[in-house]
Amino acid sequence: MTVLSEWGTYFPQLLQGLLVSLRLAAISLGVGIPIGLALAIANGSGGRVVRSVAVVLVEIGRGMPALVMLQLVYFGLPSLGVSFASFTAAALGLTLTTAAYTSEIIRGGLQSVPAGEVEAAEALNMSRFDTLRFIVIPQGMRVAVPSLMGFSILIFQGTALAYTIALPELLATAYxxxxxxxxxxxxxxxxxxxxxxxxxxxxxxTERVELRLSRHL
Structure with missing residues (x-):
């Protein structure tokens, strides 16, 4: 049997695994990035207690390898009476990792917004919420988008770690x-x-988006 004929035989099964990987990455990013935005806002403009909690959560999420996070959710939580199916556990673990890392990416984008624009909003008597919603977040996310897209690639590759908790994603299917x-x-x-x-x-x-978004610079 030639390599091409072997690949033709394996491809349908591997495609199913790829679809699982893509779905896992999409859920992790779709849930993790909004949480990361919330943590970034809490870290940058929250009260002392809120900021401290946000910093602790981010540092734990960034300091703990994604593989350990998956193992903790899938194998560790059942000892506390909380258990998840492999896909749910993988999605939860990668979501927590995504939230922690994207929080720092988004925070950098938010901090890039010129202080003069925030001061102008205050001079116009805009509330802090409106300033965030209409000025800081739109401009900050524009800066963060290329880095978030680059991180999305890493998360997609990171779905391969889910083979360790018996999720039939692409790598597990290949094995x-x-x-x-x-x-x-x-x-x-x-x-x-x-x-x-x-x-x-x-x-x-990602490169094309980055070039397009940086044209105004």
């Missing part, structure tokens, strides 16, 4: 096929190309 056929090199190579087929276009898109 499963390899264990039954003993054609590890062939199937893992195809899985690698499938990851590349997603990450390379995303990297190119």
């Amino acid at each position: 499963s096929i390899g264990s039954s056929t003993f054609r590890y090199l062939s199937v893992l190579t195809l899985a690698g190309f499938m990851y590349v087929a997603i990450t390379v276009p995303m990297s190119m898109l």
